[in-house]
Amino acid sequence: MIEFLMPSLGADMEDGTLVEWRKKPGDFLNRGDIIADVDTQKGLIEIEVFEEGVLEKLLVEEGLKVPVGTILALINPDGIAGKKSKGQPMDEKVPIQQPIEETRPVSFEEQNSETKRIKASPLAKRIAEAERIDLSSISGTGENGAITKEDVENAIATREGVAEMEKPKGIKMEIAGEPEKGKAGTEQVGMEQLKEAVPEKKPMGTVPPVEAIRSAVAAAMSKSNREIPHYYLEKKIDMSKSLSWLKEANSERPVQKRLLPAALLIKAVALAVDEVPALNAVWENGLQLKNEINIGFVVSLRTGGIMVPAIHQADAKSVDEIMEVLNDVIPRARALKLRSSELSDSTITITNIGEGSADKVFGVIYPPQVAIIGFGGISEEPFAENGLLGIRPIVHVTLAGDHRATDGLTGSRFLGALNKYLQNPETL
Amino acid sequence: MNKSEILNTIHELLKNIAPEMDPTLLGQEENIREALNIDSYDALQFIVALCEKLKIDIPEQDYGKTATIKSLLTYLEKKII
Amino acid sequence: MEASNTIKITYREALKQSLREALQKDDRVFLMGEDVGRYGGAFAVSKGLLEEFGEERIMDVPLSESGFVGAGIGAAMAGMKPIVEVMTINFGLLPMDQIINNAATLLHMSGGQLNVPVVIRMGCGIGRQLAAQHSHSWEPFYAHVPGLVVLSVGTHEDARGMLAAALESPDPVIIFEYTSMLNMEMEIAKDVPELGISKAKVRREGNDISIITYGTGVHKCMEAAAELARGGIDAEVIDLRVLRPLDEETFLASVAKTHQALVVEDAWCSVGFSAEIISRIMEKAFYELDAPVKRLCGVEVPIPYPLHLEEASVPQVKDIVNSVQKTLKP
The missing domain is CATH 3.40.50.970 (Thiamin diphosphate (ThDP)-binding fold, Pyr/PP domains)
Structure with missing residues (x-):
């Protein structure tokens, strides 16, 4: 029997809430199938399964928050779809993995009951009963999603707030206007605006608030800065050949199929990394090289924070295929709707935040990876070559490397290889 | 399609890309991408959307003419009429 | 004083x-x-x-x-x-x-x-x-x-x-x-007060969580409470003092106030003293609880000689701080 665990979708992830099972016991699972939706700090993630077999048993009910590594389900690799395996009595004792700390072991029994059991602390239940609060309308913030006293008190406060608001027609209230309009101040407001001003409690499984992403980024970057001794290298690369190759390629294409320089840069990085494999690795109790080259591409969110979806096996994809992946993945990253493999499989990261107005970007490595490549904006600069000075489109490429894993020489070889590919775009 | 209809279309498409911004507040000569914080990917999406909505083609060498509201309007007017 | x-x-x-x-x-x-x-x-x-x-x-x-x-x-x-x-x-x-x-x-x-x-x-x-x-x-x-x-x-x-x-x-x-x-x-x-041997003692008053302990746990929990206070958590520390006959009144009252509890002891966990404390809380203060009661006990090994292993075998201040933080902000 294969144990299917709550995956870690990044160094910063400690737990996740199982929002929905997409498969049910008896279903046949193919590699890559989406088995469940899990809510994390980085949004609602579709979790893929990488084993083939029949889904034998679900061990965690929907709505539960469990630590990374908790067994979520059992998969029978020899099972036949739609059939329970023989010789395995239904009530077979399942070795449930002890979760971190002393969190309550998750049992599946509850899921079989007709009505969903509401988890609330004894105190929360007592207060809810006295205050006539319906616990099913509250989402818990306690251990394993249990409703706590604070959750009930918030519900009471919200109820009273709403009741309060339904009374007067127009009351004075401070409402912060949209920042760019700068309309903050005291105003007479009507009912509709007041309602908008009341923060609604987000139901479980919705897009996480800006703060959750912020704290996910904060955790990962703090870990990086705390643990990884970064070294930085920089190279100025002449982009004339690459850009004219792109121009040529794009002139034949309808607007929907046109390529961005980013697609070319990703492919060039993938090929250069293939020549310097020490950078395509993770540092976990020593350097561990990765076979696949999965490039994490930093996508900035307009509301703040970043998502880093992986472009799988970028070295084996054509520039067109990479562009297609970008077209698919960037909108989903912005909507916080990535798949588990896209969040967790990156082996090296590219940031091209510099394309805004910065000339150079010095990245912070996403642990446990060992390198991040930064592309600045492409802009015209004087460039000397063969004793002649010319004006060329230039990109400043930086490499931040983990000095535990590699040395400057490795990084320098990578930048050399990258330059070689960008000078020969037809080889990409 | 008259000039104000084109302008409305531009505003609408920009709003899709930068929902938290108000494109009607853009100055005529302001650089759209810089003002609305639009990256190259979204800039391309904007052009794709313009082409699809207005049923035109904007070749890559003309991207430079789409930088400000004023230049974009002038360019699109010529394209459509 | x-x-x-x-x-x-x-x-x-x-x-x-x-x-x-x-x-x-x-x-x-x-x-x-x-x-x-x-x-x-x-x-x-x-x-x-x-x-x-x-x-x-x-x-x-x-x-x-x-x-x-x-x-x-x-x-x-x-x-x-x-x-x-x-x-x-x-x-x-x-x-x-x-x-x-x-x-x-x-x-x-x-x-x-x-x-x-x-x-x-x-x-x-x-x-x-x-x-x-x-x-x-x-x-x-x-x-x-x-x-x-x-x-x-x-x-x-x-x-x-x-x-x-x-x-x-x-x-x-x-x-x-x-x-x-x-x-x-x-x-x-200077003057020795009459202490008695029938009551537990609240060594530090607080409102957010009751840390119940005895023996060497007392000074470790006091230190942890001081550190937690810097992070805005107001912990109450109860020194049981008398393990038998047990004064449950004091810690039950504390749990009724804070609604959260952590029991800390150097002794081994299984069938340990913390199990007794937690049982009494379950029996007599269940409806006051806002989260499962946690315990931090000694690791179940014969006590090792090397200093780092010895330290790892019993709860330390940082473990107490971590455990409280996890209990309050799961």
Whole structure:
């Protein structure tokens, strides 16, 4: 029997809430199938399964928050779809993995009951009963999603707030206007605006608030800065050949199929990394090289924070295929709707935040990876070559490397290889 | 399609890309991408959307003419009429 | 408290002063144990007392815990007030037969005729690199036995004042003293307050979580509480002091106030003292709880010798801080 665990979708992830099972016991699972939706700090993630077999048993009910590594389900690799395996009595004792700390072991029994059991602390239940609060309308913030006293008190406060608001027609209230309009101040407001001003409690499984992403980024970057001794290298690369190759390629294409320089840069990085494999690795109790080259591409969110979806096996994809992946993945990253493999499989990261107005970007490595490549904006600069000075489109490429894993020489070889590919775009 | 209809279309498409911004507040000569914080990917999406909505083609060498509201309007007017 | 009303004192000195005071106050009191006389006590607690009180009252005994603890029990039955020192808790298993089958049971077996007012002090706890031979936290073994009064000296105040109260008890009292605290200095009141041996004590008041502990857990939890306070968490620390008969009123009241609890002890987890505390909370304060009660106990291994492993074998301040933070912000 294969144990299917709550995956870690990044160094910063400690737990996740199982929002929905997409498969049910008896279903046949193919590699890559989406088995469940899990809510994390980085949004609602579709979790893929990488084993083939029949889904034998679900061990965690929907709505539960469990630590990374908790067994979520059992998969029978020899099972036949739609059939329970023989010789395995239904009530077979399942070795449930002890979760971190002393969190309550998750049992599946509850899921079989007709009505969903509401988890609330004894105190929360007592207060809810006295205050006539319906616990099913509250989402818990306690251990394993249990409703706590604070959750009930918030519900009471919200109820009273709403009741309060339904009374007067127009009351004075401070409402912060949209920042760019700068309309903050005291105003007479009507009912509709007041309602908008009341923060609604987000139901479980919705897009996480800006703060959750912020704290996910904060955790990962703090870990990086705390643990990884970064070294930085920089190279100025002449982009004339690459850009004219792109121009040529794009002139034949309808607007929907046109390529961005980013697609070319990703492919060039993938090929250069293939020549310097020490950078395509993770540092976990020593350097561990990765076979696949999965490039994490930093996508900035307009509301703040970043998502880093992986472009799988970028070295084996054509520039067109990479562009297609970008077209698919960037909108989903912005909507916080990535798949588990896209969040967790990156082996090296590219940031091209510099394309805004910065000339150079010095990245912070996403642990446990060992390198991040930064592309600045492409802009015209004087460039000397063969004793002649010319004006060329230039990109400043930086490499931040983990000095535990590699040395400057490795990084320098990578930048050399990258330059070689960008000078020969037809080889990409 | 008259000039104000084109302008409305531009505003609408920009709003899709930068929902938290108000494109009607853009100055005529302001650089759209810089003002609305639009990256190259979204800039391309904007052009794709313009082409699809207005049923035109904007070749890559003309991207430079789409930088400000004023230049974009002038360019699109010529394209459509 | 005015500075002039307090003194700075080591845990060892506080214990010694309490012994001296007991010997001065009552002629029936005497101290017996291995090396308590000429050597001054294995941990120098009784150093100098032989010269002061003589061989009849500071009595070195042969290396036979079963024998001399039995003798102490007999002396108590005969009207004396013996204080028997058992060097370390590991040797405390040898006189268990005397303590449980005789001292704890005689009142019952004699139909209420025979009290056994013996006081047995045991060096206890972990933290001086004495390895599995000489360091363990076995308070729960004794706290299991009806008929005994079991005290845990987690503060300097109790080191100075608990013995007097123990000697007042008509029933056998086991006092656990912590060797890792002997050299620690603290300010305590110059005048020894009447402490009693029936109540637990709130060592620090707080509203967010009740940290319930005893023995060396007290100072670690106080330190953790101070650190938590810097992070805005207001923890209440309860020193149980008396492990039997257990004062549940104090910690139940605390849980009713904070709605969250963590039990901390150096003793092994399974069937440990924390299990008893948590059971009582479940039985009597369930509807006050806002989260499952957690416990931090010793790792279930014989106590290792190397310092880093020894430290890892019992809860440390950072573990307590982490556990509280996790409990409050899961």
